[in-house]
Amino acid sequence: MSLISVRDLSVTLGHSRILHDINLTLDPGEIVTLVGPNGSGKSTLVRAVIGAVQSTRGQIIRRPGLRIGYVPQKLHIDPTLPLTVMRFLNLPKRVSTVRAEQALAQAGVEAVARRQMADLSGGQLQRVLLARALLDEPELLILDEATQGLDQPGSAAFYQQIETVRSELGCGVLMVSHELHVVMAASDRVICLNGHVCCEGAPEHVASAPAYRALFGTGTQGALALYRHQHDHAHDDECEHDHAHEAAE
Numbered sequence: 001m002s003l004i005s006v007r008d009l010s011v012t013l014g015h016s017r018i019l020h021d022i023n024l025t026l027d028p029g030e031i032v033t034l035v036g037p038n039g040s041g042k043s044t045l046v047r048a049v050i051g052a053v054q055s056t057r058g059q060i061i062r063r064p065g066l067r068i069g070y071v072p073q074k075l076h077i078d079p080t081l082p083l084t085v086m087r088f089l090n091l092p093k094r095v096s097t098v099r100a101e102q103a104l105a106q107a108g109v110e111a112v113a114r115r116q117m118a119d120l121s122g123g124q125l126q127r128v129l130l131a132r133a134l135l136d137e138p139e140l141l142i143l144d145e146a147t148q149g150l151d152q153p154g155s156a157a158f159y160q161q162i163e164t165v166r167s168e169l170g171c172g173v174l175m176v177s178h179e180l181h182v183v184m185a186a187s188d189r190v191i192c193l194n195g196h197v198c199c200e201g202a203p204e205h206v207a208s209a210p211a212y213r214a215l216f217g218t219g220t221q222g223a224l225a226l227y228r229h230q231h232d233h234a235h236d237d238e239c240e241h242d243h244a245h246e247a248a249e
């Protein structure tokens with residue numbers, strides 16, 4: 001059974017229709033990335049998946065008992081507040097030291113357990129947030145712009161860590177990102193969103209789809225090669241239609 005299955009989802013916020021006719025499934029072990037221009041509804045879709053936003057039509061079916069780990073964009077911490085990484089991982093509920101250390105190791109930052117949160121670099125902080133999301137051994141890991149503020153090598157290293165986590169835990173991963181070339185290459189499947197699903201499939205397929213190119217141009221192909229890895233592309237969805245005109249909407 002899929003981890004999540006989104007069927008004909010529409011979301012209206014205030015008087016604006018933000019998402020319409022969204023269909024999406026995510027299977028165990030899959031890394032799916034949502035890309036799309038600012039305001040295209042990526043965060044709204046993720047928030048609907050975690051149950052923080054109500055749908056106006058359609059449904060979201062979660063596998064019964066599904067454990068979801070969520071990595072936010074950023075965490076604002078008062079720099080004057082003394083808070084070690086270990087204490088942070090014990091908020092809001094206590095975890096064993098062994099489990100916290102395991103999660104830090106899975107996130108690639110085992111050495112920072114006793115450090116102050118305020119002293120961490122941007123990349124270390126994002127990995128600590130990842131560790132926190134891993135504490136409950138999620139079956140689905142959701143990351144919403146989790147590499148914002150990191151430079152490109154930092155982002156690439158973070159996404160490689162996500163791939164490691166996926167292969168160690170076997171969890172599915174749903175990510176939102178603006179860093180098209182880096183994130184797309186780390187994904188099994190990419191969904192290009194602009195209020196609805198414009199096109200989807202393997203990164204190479206989406207990068208060359210007319211709808212994607214209309215939204216983002218053609219500059220990502222070379223960079224994709226940087227982090228290319230082998231996938232079975234046999235089941236890629238074809239881009240059903242050309243929505244190139246929508247870029248002008």
Ligand SMILES: Nc1ncnc2c1ncn2[C@@H]1O[C@H](COP(=O)(O)OP(=O)(O)OP(=O)(O)O)[C@@H](O)[C@H]1O
Nearest residue numbers: 013014016018036037038039040041042043044045
């Ligand atoms: N509570 C709300 N009420 C009304 N409109 C909202 C609300 N929340 C979000 N929106 C609008 O929904 C649209 C989609 O927002 P969303 O944050 O999902 O897009 P996004 O693709 O994640 O954007 P970005 O890439 O800029 O983060 C935007 O136009 C936003 O202004």
